[in-house]
Amino acid sequence: MNYKMFYGLSCNPFDKQSLKIKDTYQSEDQKAMMNRLSYLKDVRGIGVFTAAPGMGKSYCLRCFEDSLNENLYDMRYICLSTVSVGEFYKLLCEELGLETKGGKTIMFKAIQDRITYLYKEKKQPLILAIDEAQYLGNPILKDLKMLMNFSYDSVNCFTLILSGEPYLNNTLEKPIHEALRQRITVHYAFQGLKPEEITSYIRHKLRLAGGADTIIGEDALSALTGYCHGNPRIIDNVMTDALILGAELQRSCIDSDVILAAVNEQMLT
Numbered sequence: 001m002n003y004k005m006f007y008g009l010s011c012n013p014f015d016k017q018s019l020k021i022k023d024t025y026q027s028e029d030q031k032a033m034m035n036r037l038s039y040l041k042d043v044r045g046i047g048v049f050t051a052a053p054g055m056g057k058s059y060c061l062r063c064f065e066d067s068l069n070e071n072l073y074d075m076r077y078i079c080l081s082t083v084s085v086g087e088f089y090k091l092l093c094e095e096l097g098l099e100t101k102g103g104k105t106i107m108f109k110a111i112q113d114r115i116t117y118l119y120k121e122k123k124q125p126l127i128l129a130i131d132e133a134q135y136l137g138n139p140i141l142k143d144l145k146m147l148m149n150f151s152y153d154s155v156n157c158f159t160l161i162l163s164g165e166p167y168l169n170n171t172l173e174k175p176i177h178e179a180l181r182q183r184i185t186v187h188y189a190f191q192g193l194k195p196e197e198i199t200s201y202i203r204h205k206l207r208l209a210g211g212a213d214t215i216i217g218e219d220a221l222s223a224l225t226g227y228c229h230g231n232p233r234i235i236d237n238v239m240t241d242a243l244i245l246g247a248e249l250q251r252s253c254i255d256s257d258v259i260l261a262a263v264n265e266q267m268l269t
C-alpha cells in the first residue's frame with residue numbers, strides 16, 4: 001500500500017529533502033538561534049550554538065544563510081570531521097578562494113588579509129560558520145582567537161559561528177581557552193521541542209503535504225512525545241515509519257499502537 005496515496009499526501013512531509021526553507025516550522029529553538037544570528041552578523045563577534053544531534057542547528061544555519069543579503073555579507077560554511085591544524089587552514093583557504101601552498105604562517109596571513117579586504121574594501125564582512133565544531137582541537141581554537149585579533153583588538157572584522165554538540169562547551173571551559181571564551185558574544189543551547197510544539201510540528205508538516213490533522217490521534221502524539229525527547233530528527237524518522245505501517249495496517253488514523261510499532265522498528269536499525 002502506497003502510504004502517500006492512502007493518507008492523501010503529496011510527499012513524505014517528514015523527509016527533510018521535501019521541506020522548503022520558507023515552510024520551516026518556527027520552534028522556540030529556531031527563533032532563538034535565528035534572532036541571535038541576526039544580532040551577531042551586525043556586531044561581528046563569536047557565537048556558540050550547541051545541541052544534541054538531530055535538533056536542527058545545522059538546518060538553522062542554512063535558513064540563516066538563505067536570509068542574508070549576499071551583497072552585504074559573505075557567508076562561508078565548513079562542516080568538520082577530525083582535522084589537523086594544517087588541514088583546517090587548507091579548508092579555510094579553499095573556502096575563501098585562496099592558495100593552499102606554504103605553511104601555516106603563510107596561510108594565516110593570507111586569511112587575515114582576505115578578511116580585512118572583505119570588511120574594509122568590499123564592505124562585505126565574512127561570516128564564517130564552523131559546524132560540528134566539537135571536533136576542533138585546542139591548537140585550532142587558539143588560532144581562531146588570534147584570527148579575531150585586528151587593529152590591536154579594537155575592531156571585529158568578521159563573524160565566527162561555532163556550532164556543535166554539547167561537549168563543545170566543555171572544551172571551551174578549559175583555562176587555555178579563557179581569552180577565546182571572553183570573546184563569545186552570544187551563546188545558545190538548544191532545548192528541543194516542547195510537548196505542545198511536537199503536536200504543532202507534526203500537524204504543520206502534515207498540512208504542508210496536504211494531509212489532515214486527523215491522520216494522527218492524540219494518543220499517538222502522547223506516545224511519540226514520550227519517546228522522542230523533543231528531537232525533530234527522531235520525530236521525523238518515527239513518523240515516516242508510522243505512515244508506512246499505518247497504511248499497511250489500513251489505519252486511517254495513526255494511533256499509539258502504530259507509533260510503538262514504528263519506535264520498535266527504529267530501535268532495530
